[in-house]
Amino acid sequence: MDFGTASQRLTRTDAAGPGRDGVLRTLRTGPFRFETGGSLPFLDVGYETWGRLDADASNAVLLHHALTGDTHVARGEGAEPGWWDGFVGPGRTIDTDRFFVVAANMVGGCYGTTGPSSPDPDGRPWGSRFPFTTVRDSVRAEARLADALGIDRWHTVLGGSLGGARALEWAAEYPDRVARCVVVAATAASSAEQIAFARIQTEAIRLDPDFAGGDYYAAGPGPVAGLGLARRLAHITYRSEPELDVRFGRSPQGSELPLGSATFDRGRYQVESYLDHQASKLVGRFDANSYLALTEALMSHDVGRGRGGVRSALGRLAGVRFMVAAVDSDRLYWPEQSERLARSLPGRTAVRYITSPIGHDGFLTDIGQLDAELRDGFLD
Structure with a gap:
């Protein structure tokens, strides 16, 4: 298993414009300081895109993977299926004929973004020297990617599980850069049981x-x-x-x-x-x-940290339009936690339910149940 040279195998680009659909690319950014104080001399961000960015960059959608997911959300120029393949693509819920879709690997991962297995400037894996990372760190790295792509404001940020935590953190950290936020099978802060x-x-x-x-x-x-x-x-x-x-x-x-x-x-x-x-x-x-x-990043997830608590952090997001969804059989992220999240948001946000017998993973297998809700006015 050669995780240590993953970043070296990717094609680096100085201009991070739209590339080939569903092909992993890397943006190398400058020094990066982590929320807890650690730092790296540079940070690579692995990402894939689908579709084309409008001239005014108003059609950009950011999708977030779960814990062991990657950037390959949907098929592209190759035949390899993605983890939301029936949900993202031409004519599908997240319509790549209409939207410019971006998926980035989380900081600390092993699918293109710098993580513990990535080489340091001397070519050695960072290993135990890799700094503690948070969901907020990853969002700040993704903001660099958005800048490089010329995206000032996301049309929609969407994710499930850990990806839902990242989507919510995007709205809290950069409310002026997120028009719509979809949080699926996730919470405002990790619970004691989680x-x-x-x-x-x-x-x-x-x-x-x-x-x-x-x-x-x-x-x-x-x-x-x-x-x-x-x-x-x-x-x-x-x-x-x-x-x-x-x-x-x-x-x-x-x-x-x-x-x-x-x-x-x-x-x-x-x-x-x-x-x-x-x-x-x-x-x-x-x-x-x-x-x-x-x-560890997911364990530390708390959108209210340093913002006066969850209600204070979310209550100020009146400019972001939210959708919250839960899986009715989820025993890891209980539906009631989604209900509490929705009650903490400005205005009235009803929780949409994915009906699935399988539990938490229903956010992957049955995400298509949100199709009508998303198409009917939300993704306008």
Whole structure:
């Protein structure tokens, strides 16, 4: 897994104008100071675009990925599908024949934007030296990208889960640069339970003997066991109990129930096999340090921090038009948290519900349910 040279493989451009649809590009910016005081001598921002920017730059839409997502929201010039492929594209809800769509990788990630696996000026991965990053840091980096693209104000900023936190932070940090903000399956501030789930995930990585204090890049595959455990726990929170029960129940992976000594291989239940598969997929494509960095950023998410609290921060955003959506079966970001967020916004903002049996991940699989709401006047 070669995460450390990802930024080097990308084509850098000094003029960050519209490029080929769905092709990863990089903007290199100057020195960057983080909210908690750390700094980097330069910051690369990985991003993809679709469509064309109008002459007055009034049709720009910014989409935000979730925790382990990337910039590839939709198909472009290649055939590779994106994670919101049915939602973004020509004639779709986010119509790339009409809008200029931008998706940026979050600071600390491993898909084009500078993160722990990126090389420092001497060519060594930043590793444990990478500064603590927040959602606000990423928004400030994305503002540099917007400047380079010639976008003074976003028509719409939209995201789900961690992406929803980033969308909300954009509105709070740059209210004059956001006309519309769509927050899906996210909260104004991470709750104690969300932090608790996240803490177990980060500890699973840090306690892996191959973590090496975060400087594992030259020593082998790194903390893949810890990252796999983190993913297993996370994925349980992304799905609902009824969905897991209907899909797997107590069925064994083979013909016999996995009974026997707990200290030896005993076979697997189907649900265990499913979680093992999810873990294997992630460790093959994601950097453990980036998982730590982005999870810690989400744990620290609080739109009211330094702004007098959530109600004060959101109450001053009368110039931004909001849509808040929740997944009715979500057990990680409870619908009531979306209701509280909506009540903290100026005016009356009703929560739209995505009806899905699968839980939190419904914001990915069933986002199309917001099509009518978004097309009918919101994305005018």
